[in-house]
Amino acid sequence: MPEFFDxxxxxxxxxxxxxxxxxxxxxxVEPHYGALVDHFYACIAAHPAAVAVITGGxxxxxxxxxxxxxxxxxxxxxPHDQAFYDRRARVGRVHVRIGxxxxxxxxAINVMRVDLRLLVDEAYADxxxxxxxxxxxxxxxxxxxxxxxxHTYREDSDDRLDRQARLAAIGQLAASIAHELRNPxxxxxxxxxxxxxxxxxxxxxxxxxxxxxxxxxxxxAIIAGLLEMARDRAPSPERVSARRLVLEALEGAQVPPHxxxxxxxxxxxxxxxxxxxxxxIVRALIxxxxxxxxxxxxxxxxxxxxxxxGEHGCVxxxxxxxxxxxxxxxxxxxxxxxxxxxxxxxxxxxxxxRRVAERHGGLAWARxxxxxxxxxxxxxxxxx
Numbered sequence: 001m002p003e004f005f006d007x008x009x010x011x012x013x014x015x016x017x018x019x020x021x022x023x024x025x026x027x028x029v030e031p032h033y034g035a036l037v038d039h040f041y042a043c044i045a046a047h048p049a050a051v052a053v054i055t056g057g058x059x060x061x062x063x064x065x066x067x068x069x070x071x072x073x074x075x076x077x078x079p080h081d082q083a084f085y086d087r088r089a090r091v092g093r094v095h096v097r098i099g100x101x102x103x104x105x106x107x108a109i110n111v112m113r114v115d116l117r118l119l120v121d122e123a124y125a126d127x128x129x130x131x132x133x134x135x136x137x138x139x140x141x142x143x144x145x146x147x148x149x150x151h152t153y154r155e156d157s158d159d160r161l162d163r164q165a166r167l168a169a170i171g172q173l174a175a176s177i178a179h180e181l182r183n184p185x186x187x188x189x190x191x192x193x194x195x196x197x198x199x200x201x202x203x204x205x206x207x208x209x210x211x212x213x214x215x216x217x218x219x220x221a222i223i224a225g226l227l228e229m230a231r232d233r234a235p236s237p238e239r240v241s242a243r244r245l246v247l248e249a250l251e252g253a254q255v256p257p258h259x260x261x262x263x264x265x266x267x268x269x270x271x272x273x274x275x276x277x278x279x280x281i282v283r284a285l286i287x288x289x290x291x292x293x294x295x296x297x298x299x300x301x302x303x304x305x306x307x308x309x310g311e312h313g314c315v316x317x318x319x320x321x322x323x324x325x326x327x328x329x330x331x332x333x334x335x336x337x338x339x340x341x342x343x344x345x346x347x348x349x350x351x352x353x354r355r356v357a358e359r360h361g362g363l364a365w366a367r368x369x370x371x372x373x374x375x376x377x378x379x380x381x382x383x384x
Contacts (some may be wrong), residue, residue, distance in 0.1 A: 003178070005085055008147045017136035025134045026076040028123040033072060036115050037065045043111050063191060065328065072112075075141060085148060092152030102284035105149045108178045113142050141344045183220065191217050235277035235359050237349040239383040242315055243271035250305075259293045265307035272307065272315045272384030276360060281380070284356040287349035288319040289375050293324030313382045314362065320375040325368040330346065334366050 009015075029036075041061055074087065124131035192213050192324055196206070245264040254262055265271065274281075292303040302319050310316040326334055335354040354364040355375070362380040369375055 001188060004295045005144075005148070006136045007078075008144060012140045012143055014080065014137075014140040014144060017133075018140050019070050019080055021133045021137035022076045022141060023078060024075070025120065025123065025138070029072070029076060032119060032326075036072065036112070036219050037068050039109055039115060040108070041065060043107075054147060070217055075145065080141070080144065083229075088148040088358065089152055092149040093155075106145060109142050109146045113139070147240075153333075180282045185216055185219055188212070192216065235280050235356075237275040237360060237381075238277050240278055241271050241273050242266055242317070243268065243286060245274070245276065245281050246305055246307065246317070248278070248282045249286050249289060252282065253286045253289040253293075255289065255293055255303075256298075258298070259296055260300075260302045261289070261305065263305045263307075272309065272317045274380040275383050276380055282358070284353045284378060285317065287353055288378065290319075291349050291376070292321035292374075295321045297323070309367050310379045314379045315382050317380070320369065320373060322369075322371075322373040324357060324371060326366060328368075331366065331368065335364060351375070366377055 003030065041064070052212070071090050071091075074084070078084065090312075117135065119137060120134050121133055124134060196209050246263060246266050248263065250263075287303070289303065293301075295301070301322055303319065306318040306320070308316045308318060335350045350364070350366070357364040357378050360380050362378065364378045366376040367375060
């Protein structure tokens, strides 16, 4: 188990006797699972800010009730080991991903603590010793739950600080390199222009000049990416249609003829609006579209761009391809700067996408598609 969790268990004094006490108590709780779960979500429904996190309506609430019941069963039954920690950590990371404020963790645990304490008092009214043992075990268990949940928020905060430090270092280096390279690249581009005027009738020379010009343009794009990484310009969001953003990105993206691009969710009058800095989001979408096109490595393929309603009133921009997908070892680090699997890639595109999304108060993540290929999500605040 993680060192912090071992330390928490030792500090709280949680041990096998606590697990035994909780297991002995669990049959007393079983008849009350439904009431406990219903009261928990009634408390959430009474607070607009809390219920706003649940965007799937009554159907989602019913699914969450099943999950909470399972949480009670496994928490009271144990064992409180590595598997217990892994399950709880996954739940905590979902809370982080959907943007649930961490102070709700304290409130939620306290609601369950009060209700379970009442059951302890009722079940062991005639046995003060057992009541004391179960009460102590209950508090230690719920404190462990809270410890794991809050640690997932700490992980996210540490990751953000690490990324900011790396980006700051990259930014300083990028600004210096970009400044030094722009002048020689400008000279080369001028020379290519002059040579082309002298050799325009020679196909062999023209072919190689085109290659040189292509590499100059590629170098310029890398410099532009490095400079964008170096800047920390705050976005100037405005209410804008997702249709406009996607169409401008398609106009600016280099889509090879062998790749078919399909869009959904941007029909005239039906596309949602978002709060976005147009230039930044269009640039991010261009990166996603071009990355998806490059995934086909010159073979015929299909890129899909979907605009979908996201959680908490947000809007999801999803770009999918039917290429080989992300390498399983690279996927967890896909949005880190300078991480790439392509021989000619630099690894700035997805890093810029995530940085732009986070500047807007949004998120970016990626996963492999079950049928093959990859899909990358960029979630932005809705414009309503």
